[in-house]
Structures are given as C-alpha cells and as structure tokens.
C-alpha cells in the first residue's frame with residue numbers, strides 16, 4: 001500500500017491556473033480537510049467541485065477540485081486535482097497546507113511510477129510519457145504518442161507471443177511425446193520460426209535508428225579554419241544573428257549552438273572556434289573544444305573557402321574525419337574561385353554562400369540525403385527510441401543467435417527452450433515485466449515534479 005503524495009503539476013510561475021495533484025489512500029480525506037464547499041468524501045467519482053481552500057477559517061483561494069476515485073485514474077489510486085488561481089504564492093500555500101495535513105511531497109515522476117507499479121501502464125508507455133513532455137518536434141511528439149498509446153508494446157508482445165508458441169510446442173513434445181495431435185517438433189521445424197523472429201527483431205533495431213534520430217535530433221558540428229564563414233553559416237541557417245561574425249580570424253572562441261528543424265528532424269547546430277595553431281590561451285581552449293565536439297557529432301560540416309587555396313591542415317582534417325558523416329561545404333562561392341577542389345577526397349561536397357538562406361539549399365539537401373530524412377515518414381512510427389530498450393533488443397537477438405547455433409549442432413530441442421525463454425524474458429524487460437528498483441529510479445528521476 002502506498003502513502004499519500006502531492007505535488008504542483010503545472011510549471012511554477014504566473015499563469016491563469018495552477019494544478020496541485022494529490023494521490024494515495026487519504027487523498028480525498030486530506031483535501032476535504034482544507035476545502036469549504038461540498039463534503040468531498042461524499043461526492044461522486046469523476047466530478048468537479050466548486051469551493052474554497054481554507055486555512056482554519058481563512059480563505060486561501062477559490063478553486064475547482066476534481067475527484068477521481070480508484071481505479072479509473074492516472075495512478076489507479078484515488079486522485080484529486082485542485083485547480084487554483086495561478087501564481088506562485090497561492091499555489092505554494094495550498095501545497096504547504098496539504099503537507100501540514102500529512103501528505104508527502106512527491107518525487108519527480110512518482111505519479112507515473114505509481115501508474116506503472118499499479119499496472120496501468122508498462123515501462124515503454126511510462127518512458128514515452130517522459131519523451132512526450134520533452135518532445136520538441138512534431139515527429140518526436142507523434143513517436144512518443146505511439147509509445148504512450150501502447151502501439152510499441154503491442155509490437156513487442158506480438159514477437160513475444162511467437163516465442164511463447166514455440167516454447168509451448170517444445171514443452172508438449174517433451175511432456176507428452178505420445179500425444180498424437182501435437183506436431184512432432186524437430187530442429188528443422190523450429191529453425192525457420194526462429195529465423196522469422198530474428199528478422200522481426202532486426203527490423204525493429206534497424207528502424208530504431210530512425211527513432212533515435214527523431215527523439216534526439218542530429219548533432220551537427222560546423223568546423224574549419226578561422227574566417228571561412230562558420231558563424232555566418234550558423235546565422236544564415238537559423239535566420240538569426242546568433243553568433244558574432246567579423247572579418248577577424250579567431251572571432252568565435254566558445255561554442256555557439258542553435259536548433260533548426262529539417263524535414264521534421266531537429267538539427268542541433270554547433271558553431272565552433274576556427275581550428276588553427278595559436279598562442280592565445282582563450283583561443284586554444286576554444287580550438288580544443290572544437291576537437292571534442294567533432295568526436296561527439298553525428299555529422300561534421302567542414303567549411304572551406306572558395307576564395308582561398310586549401311591548406312595542408314584542411315586536407316589532414318578531411319583525412320581524420322573519414323570515419324564520420326562528413327560534408328565538405330565550400331563557402332563564399334560568390335567570390336572568385338581560388339580553391340583547388342580537385343585535391344579533395346570526399347564524396348559529399350557542396351558549394352554555397354551565406355549571403356542568403358536560399359543559397360544553402362544544396363547543403364540542406366545533402367543533409368536530408370545522408371540521413372534519409374525524407375524516408376523517416378510517419379506512417380507507423382513504431383520505433384524504439386531509447387538506449388535501454390535498444391540494448392535489450394540487441395541482447396534478445398544474441399540469444400536467438402545462440403539458439404540457431406544450437407540447432408546447427410543438432411542439440412536436443414528441450415535445450416533450445418532455454419534460449420527461447422531468455423529471449424522472451426529480455427523482451428519482457430523492455431516493457432517492464434521484470435525490473436530492478438534502481439532502473440525505475442533512473443527512469444523516473446528525469447520526469448518533472450507532479451507527473
């Protein structure tokens with residue numbers, strides 16, 4: 001049995017309305033003690049009740065109180081929501097009264113955690129609720145919503161169901177070898193079934209790359225020598241004077257970031273200090289930072305100057321970026337050509353200038369092409385998007401590989417059941433059929449208070 005918890009569920013600031021949420025066995029009784037109006041312990045479930053919050057006899061605020069009785073609530077427990085006039089002071093005062101009456105302040109995500117522990121939602125759905133709140137693009141909102149509504153869970157359960165049916169057949173074969181209606185399972189009969197499930201999981205993994213893109217966006221590092229136009233590129237792409245631009249080499253010292261949505265996917269653009277050898281300490285720190293950002297980026301845009309010869313440093317940089325997604329963007333093509341671009345060994349080369357947004361179309365098309373952004377479309381959007389889920393699918397695949405190896409070795413079918421069960425359990429962990437408390441702490445601590 002859980003205790004009674006409360007929290008402010010709306011962002012704390014000045015607004016028209018604030019909501020304070022209370023859930024747990026004593027939630028209705030506690031709110032009733034500070035409420036003047038109908039007796040909340042006697043009202044119907046799922047009603048909204050007008051009245052006042054009082055502190056002894058003094059009126060604190062005029063409110064609407066929603067009473068939702070277990071089990072049809074967000075947490076499956078009794079749940080009360082107090083809609084009060086917005087404003088930090090009033091909202092805090094009502095929370096304080098509830099705490100005095102004996103409610104405990106909820107931890108971040110504790111309402112959702114209860115929804116999970118009480119069996120209303122599974123772990124994918126819970127994680128998706130967190131993602132939904134944090135989503136910044138239309139696509140990531142749709143992706144999270146698919147998780148919230150259980151579509152992704154269904155996908156996992158369909159695969160688990162296939163595993164169960166193989167396991168059940170194996171058991172029947174072992175336990176009732178004389179039972180005539182049961183198909184006599186052999187390794188050869190099981191093999192195509194396992195391969196079929198393996199394909200399902202591989203597909204899921206392949207598509208999850210899209211899920212990650214949709215959820216996290218693409219980190220794009222803009223790098224190059226000083227003065228080639230990196231900051232200008234950032235500004236023109238963002239259509240905003242975000243970074244300082246001058247004709248002095250070494251203008252950008254610290255990183256400057258901006259977000260751009262391309263084909264519904266968030267690009268996290270990172271403008272960096274021009275890379276060169278320098279004696280200036282501040283600039284050197286900036287240069288070192290640039291190198292670190294390159295390591296972490298999903299895409300590197302190396303900016304060169306159309307109006308300048310390519311330096312040895314630039315060629316070395318291209319060489320060192322071979323293993324990354326790299327676009328060599330040749331800027332300032334409105335000036336005369338001095339660049340010897342035949343020297344360039346890179347398959348993604350684009351020309352442009354930062355005088356106008358339209359002149360960067362080719363660059364944006366290239367990014368779209370490299371990440372296949374036009375294909376990510378939203379027809380099903382049943383992608384896994386978080387690393388915990390993805391790593392479990394990878395482990396589940398390993399257990400199927402094991403199983404297939406055993407089949408090749410013509411092992412007894414009852415031993416195959418072990419790998420099949422392991423695969424089933426791993427997929428179960430994704431939806432939270434088994435879990436460790438630390439995992440729950442980790443998932444829910446990233447939620448907001450009152451969710």
Ligand SMILES: Nc1nc2c(ncn2[C@@H]2O[C@H](COP(=O)(O)OP(=O)(O)OP(=O)(O)O)[C@@H](O)[C@H]2O)c(=O)[nH]1
Nearest residue numbers: 226227228229230231232246250251252274353354
């Ligand atoms: N003609 C022309 N000039 C440009 C273009 N892009 C940038 N510039 C000019 O090039 C100079 C350097 O631009 P920045 O954007 O500050 O260059 P940067 O690469 O960020 O330089 P650092 O921060 O010093 O590394 C400025 O005078 C810009 O106006 C372009 O497409 N065409």
Ligand SMILES: [Mg+2]
Nearest residue numbers: 230231251252
């Ligand atoms: Mg700059």
